[in-house]
Amino acid sequence: MSIADVVASVCLVAGCFLCLTAGLGLIRFPDVLNRMHAATKPQVLGVLLVMTGAVIRLAGQPIVWMLVLVGVFQLLTAPVSAHMVSRIAYRRRHVRRDLLLVDELGKPADPLPSRPHPEHPEGDPDVDEPADGPDATPRTTS
Amino acid sequence: MTTVVPLVCFALLGVGAVLILARLAMGPSLLDRVVATDALLVTIACGIAVYCAVYEDISLEPVLLVVALLAFVGSVSVARYIGGMLVAAGDPATRGGDADLSGRPDARSGEPL
Numbered sequence: 001m002s003i004a005d006v007v008a009s010v011c012l013v014a015g016c017f018l019c020l021t022a023g024l025g026l027i028r029f030p031d032v033l034n035r036m037h038a039a040t041k042p043q044v045l046g047v048l049l050v051m052t053g054a055v056i057r058l059a060g061q062p063i064v065w066m067l068v069l070v071g072v073f074q075l076l077t078a079p080v081s082a083h084m085v086s087r088i089a090y091r092r093r094h095v096r097r098d099l100l101l102v103d104e105l106g107k108p109a110d111p112l113p114s115r116p117h118p119e120h121p122e123g124d125p126d127v128d129e130p131a132d133g134p135d136a137t138p139r140t141t142s
Numbered sequence: 143m144t145t146v147v148p149l150v151c152f153a154l155l156g157v158g159a160v161l162i163l164a165r166l167a168m169g170p171s172l173l174d175r176v177v178a179t180d181a182l183l184v185t186i187a188c189g190i191a192v193y194c195a196v197y198e199d200i201s202l203e204p205v206l207l208v209v210a211l212l213a214f215v216g217s218v219s220v221a222r223y224i225g226g227m228l229v230a231a232g233d234p235a236t237r238g239g240d241a242d243l244s245g246r247p248d249a250r251s252g253e254p255l
Contacts, residue, residue: 023161054195
């Protein structure tokens with residue numbers, strides 16, 4: 001059992017352990033965004049660890065490029081799918097709002113007369129004002 | 143290498159897959175099931191890669207690529223489908239002023255989530 005085998009074994013076991021943590025997090029966490037946080041650990045790091053272990057183990061075989069392709073593809077597609085799922089989750093109110101510390105997207109949902117400081121002294125006004133402006137206009141008319 | 147490592151790896155993957163399947167079965171909304179399906183496909187891909195690596199069998203590696211592609215296509219298409227339902231329902235969730243703190247789908251919209 002050489003050094004490469006030991007390194008490959010450690011990578012494989014670490015990646016599989018991340019899959020176990022994804023299962024535990026999916027069971028225990030309260031809402032969709034928290035579960036996504038747990039489930040994306042094996043999507044990137046776990047897959048990369050397992051592919052690294054498999055590449056070390058299968059080095060010299062002609063089909064190793066496919067493992068590299070799987071790792072690159074996970075790196076490209078995991079942010080896209082996570083972004084889409086989390087955006088829909090926020091809009092469908094699958095988010096536990098009482099567990100959020102900062103909810104930057106939720107500020108226009110407040111009724112307009114009760115907003116305390118329209119200029120937001122701690123935030124960047126260049127970023128904040130265009131986000132508030134077009135969304136507040138149909139709310140007052142409806 | 144071929145005795146202890148696959149035992150440990152498949153035990154970890156198996157327990158993780160059972161927990162993910164439990165969330166897939168009892169997830170309160172469709173998006174929970176989407177996330178669980180994504181994690182389950184990743185677990186399957188890790189299992190195939192572990193099998194290929196441990197037994198030095200390269201016959202399953204195209205299946206690995208297909209599973210990795212399928213996870214992306216599945217989650218994105220279901221997310222787009224729910225977004226289409228959101229638009230078709232007149233966007234009630236983003237327009238409503240009351241905050242639903244339960245994390246459950248809206249009871250007003252009456253959609254089969």
